[in-house]
Amino acid sequence: xxxxxxxxxxxxxxxxxxxxxxxxxxxxxxxxxxxxxxxxxxxxxxxxxxxxxxxxxxxxxxxxxxxxxxxxxxxxxxxxxxxxxxxxxxxxxxxxxxxxxxxxxxxxx
Amino acid sequence: xxxxxxxxxxxxxxxxxxxxxxxxxxxxxxxxxxxxxxxxxxxxxxxxxxxxxxxxxxxxxxxxxxxxxxxxxxxxxxxxxxxxxxxxxxxxxxxxxxxxxxxxxxxxxxxxxx
Numbered sequence: 001x002x003x004x005x006x007x008x009x010x011x012x013x014x015x016x017x018x019x020x021x022x023x024x025x026x027x028x029x030x031x032x033x034x035x036x037x038x039x040x041x042x043x044x045x046x047x048x049x050x051x052x053x054x055x056x057x058x059x060x061x062x063x064x065x066x067x068x069x070x071x072x073x074x075x076x077x078x079x080x081x082x083x084x085x086x087x088x089x090x091x092x093x094x095x096x097x098x099x100x101x102x103x104x105x106x107x108x109x
Numbered sequence: 110x111x112x113x114x115x116x117x118x119x120x121x122x123x124x125x126x127x128x129x130x131x132x133x134x135x136x137x138x139x140x141x142x143x144x145x146x147x148x149x150x151x152x153x154x155x156x157x158x159x160x161x162x163x164x165x166x167x168x169x170x171x172x173x174x175x176x177x178x179x180x181x182x183x184x185x186x187x188x189x190x191x192x193x194x195x196x197x198x199x200x201x202x203x204x205x206x207x208x209x210x211x212x213x214x215x216x217x218x219x220x221x222x223x
Contacts, residue, residue, distance in 0.1 A: 033211060042113070042199055042214030043152075086150060090212075096164065097142075097212070099152040 006089060006100040014108050019076040021103040023089030024069075032065055033090045034074050037102070043088060046074075081109045112136050115200050115215035123223050124192060130185045130218045132200030141183035142212065143175060144199040152199070158183055195222045 007022045023032070031050045035043040049056045049065045049072065056063045062075040076083055086102040113134045122128055134141065140159040146152045156175045157164045163175065172188045187194060197217040204210040 031209070035212075037150075040216070042201075042216045043212070044214070045211035048211060088152065096154050096157065096166070098154070099144075101149060101151045104150075 006087065006103040008103060009101070010104045010106075012106040012108065013079055015079060015081055017079055019079050019083070019105055019107070021074050021087055021105070023072045023074070023100060025072075025089075025091045025098075026070065027093055029067075029091045029093065031092060032063075032072050034061075034063060034072075035088045035090060035099075037086045037088065039085070046087075076105075079105075079107045081107050083107050113200055113202055113213050113215040115198075115218050117218060118216065119219050119221075121221045121223065122190060124190055126190050127186070127188045128190060128220075129187070130198055130200075130220075132183050132185070132215060133181055134200075134202040134213070135181065136202055136213060138202035138204055138213070139180065140203050141177070142201040142203075143183065143185050144201065144214075146197045146199060146217070148196070155185075156183075190220075190222050192222050195220055 005024050013019050029051055031048055033048045034046045036046055037043045047058045047061055047063050049063050051067055060077045065072045084107045086104045088099050088102045090097050090099045116131045142157045143155040144152050145155055154166050155169045158175055174186045175183055177183045197219050199217045200215045201212040203212045
């Protein structure tokens, strides 16, 4: 069954603006990961946040995790045209990964 | 050097045929996966496999079978292809400890059934 749901489904912003996308999930998790998928390519791992962490940073990326609300957010600051891609959250339940349907981000130069 | 490579990149075939997709990883990872991504970009795990255990998603038809000749390869065989099998299939790998380590994906095989 589908585990993660990203919101919004699509997001369009101007270059330089910040982009925030959210992920909600249904059951307890060990960790949550965010991935990026450029058009016609495979997924690329961005960041992993463990269930006992609340916030994590990596360059222009900031991820938060609220296990009480079963939700996570990915913030991309100072967006660039190259950030245009789909972004997926992935959660681990047992030993299987579950991905959402992704947020399609378009950054307009 | 490509870390996870899949062949072919595109596969167009007739309904009822049998086909295989190959996957190789040069990362020395212990675990490999196959995913199916549909037209709405929903990504679903099909199999995860290491040299000890094959985990099958129970919703995957038994027409799909993974075959691993060695730790670096996990091929996907599909028998009696159906229209609904049209999708993009991704191979991925990770270090041992499923879920703790990030997954590395290939660029996908676009399967179209006529």
